Amino acid sequence: SQQGEEDPQALSIQEGENATMNCSYKTSINNLQWYRQNSGRGLVHLILIRSNEREKHSGRLRVTLDTSKKSSSLLITASRAADTASYFCATDPLTTDSWGKLQFGAGTQVVVTP
Amino acid sequence: DSGVTQTPKHLITATGQRVTLRCSPRSGDLSVYWYQQSLDQGLQFLIQYYNGEERAKGNILERFSAQQFPDLHSELNLSSLELGDSALYFCASSPSGAAVNTGELFFGEGSRLTVL
Numbered sequence: 001s002q003q004g005e006e007d008p009q010a011l012s013i014q015e016g017e018n019a020t021m022n023c024s025y026k027t028s029i030n031n032l033q034w035y036r037q038n039s040g041r042g043l044v045h046l047i048l049i050r051s052n053e054r055e056k057h058s059g060r061l062r063v064t065l066d067t068s069k070k071s072s073s074l075l076i077t078a079s080r081a082a083d084t085a086s087y088f089c090a091t092d093p094l095t096t097d098s099w100g101k102l103q104f105g106a107g108t109q110v111v112v113t114p
Numbered sequence: 115d116s117g118v119t120q121t122p123k124h125l126i127t128a129t130g131q132r133v134t135l136r137c138s139p140r141s142g143d144l145s146v147y148w149y150q151q152s153l154d155q156g157l158q159f160l161i162q163y164y165n166g167e168e169r170a171k172g173n174i175l176e177r178f179s180a181q182q183f184p185d186l187h188s189e190l191n192l193s194s195l196e197l198g199d200s201a202l203y204f205c206a207s208s209p210s211g212a213a214v215n216t217g218e219l220f221f222g223e224g225s226r227l228t229v230l
Contacts, residue, residue: 104159
């Protein structure tokens with residue numbers, strides 16, 4: 001079963017605009033991660049935020065985490081055509097038997113037009 | 115390049131057949147994870163191995179099995195294939211198999227299986 005649910009399912013923006021996508025999850029977590037997937041390719045790790053962190057930045061990426069609401073957001077600033085991809089949140093559940101089995105959401109498909 | 119190698123990249127086979135997918139993790143990574151990605155189910159965790167031992171099981175069918183060898187490469191065996199098994203199968207690796215604060219996974223490019 002999928003732990004994270006991304007919103008929106010799809011997002012179309014123009015170059016230079018910001019893209020924001022949200023992720024909600026159900027159970028307590030150790031950390032939450034965001035991955036990117038170009039069409040038909042493997043997933044690439046973007047950023048990890050731990051449960052005791054509220055905000056993290058990496059280049060043009062900004063991630064927030066609200067554990068009380070069980071939600072996270074990913075902001076991509078000044079988007080480029082090369083940012084066109086699907087973005088997935090993945091949660092590392094805080095359970096004794098999790099053994100790091102990340103649970104992925106359904107993803108947000110982002111299209112950035114020049 | 116993540117450093118994780120998966121073969122074959124594409125595979126077309128018939129229902130009822132058996133296939134083996136191979137994964138070589140990043141140098142030094144002890145954990146290997148298998149995921150299935152399909153349009154209707156999304157990314158589903160199948161199974162994890164750590165240093166040769168099975169560590170976690172997800173939504174893996176009984177017709178599927180996996181193992182991790184002493185050289186740390188892993189194979190996913192899919193048997194009695196059905197049309198619904200058509201999907202992208204990803205292997206990922208990480209340095210540890212710790213239960214907490216796993217850190218990022220490094221994904222291969224996937225093996226696309228088409229069952230006709």
